[in-house]
Amino acid sequence: xxxxxxxxxxxxxxxxxxGNVSTYGRIAVLVGVPRAARAVGYALNQLxxxxxxxxxxxxxxxxxxxxxxxGDPVRATLQRKLLEHEGIPFQNDGQIDLKQYGWPDNEx
DNA sequence: ATCGTGACGAACG
DNA sequence: CCGTTCGCCACGA
Numbered sequence: 001x002x003x004x005x006x007x008x009x010x011x012x013x014x015x016x017x018x019g020n021v022s023t024y025g026r027i028a029v030l031v032g033v034p035r036a037a038r039a040v041g042y043a044l045n046q047l048x049x050x051x052x053x054x055x056x057x058x059x060x061x062x063x064x065x066x067x068x069x070x071g072d073p074v075r076a077t078l079q080r081k082l083l084e085h086e087g088i089p090f091q092n093d094g095q096i097d098l099k100q101y102g103w104p105d106n107e108x
Numbered sequence: 109a110t111c112g113t114g115a116c117g118a119a120c121g
Numbered sequence: 122c123c124g125t126t127c128g129c130c131a132c133g134a
Contacts, residue, residue, distance in 0.1 A: 005131060024116050028130085036130040041115035043131085062116065069115040076115090 005031065009043040010051075016059040019087050020103035021096055023063045030104075041069075058082040059103075065096040 003011070008031045016022050024037040031040070044057050058079040062068040067076050080090060088101050 028116085033130065035117085035128080037116040038114060038129065039116090039131040042113085043115090045115055046132090057115085060115075063118090067115085071115080079115095 005033070005036070005039060006043040006046065008032070009040050010055055013044070013055050013057060013060055016056055016103050018056075019101070021059045021061055021065075021083065021088060021098070021101050022103045023061055023065075023098070025063050026102075026104075027060060037063075059086075061096065065098045065102075066094060 009027060012027055012030045013022075024040040025034070027040045028034055028036040033039070040060075044055075044060060047055060047057055067079050069076055080094070083096070084090065088096060090096060
């Protein structure tokens with residue numbers, strides 16, 4: 001059965017380990033469509049509250065290591081709160097060190 | 109099938 | 122470093 005783009009995205013997001021974060025672009029690559037970063041964000045935007053408990057959407061941020069979305073400040077604040085709760089520290093300017101917390105680990 | 113939209117990204121200035 | 126522009130992809134009407 002062929003999974004839809006959305007399903008693939010959700011499937012991968014669920015695999016992000018606690019205490020780690022990924023980016024839209026990275027997810028797009030894992031899905032198989034490197035340039036579909038926008039579509040990834042679009043997919044996460046479709047998540048309903050009940051699904052948020054199963055999908056760690058908060059672990060997905062932009063390539064700059066920041067929470068881009070400002071359309072809903074409440075959600076953005078919640079995201080940061082959740083990440084800090086998982087042990088992910090934010091730098092002074094609200095940026096996360098992807099080198100250290102990025103997933104999959106690029107280090108090698 | 110075409111158009112508009114959007115939690116993005118890289119390139120520019 | 123910051124804001125703007127253009128390109129990408131998938132989805133709904």
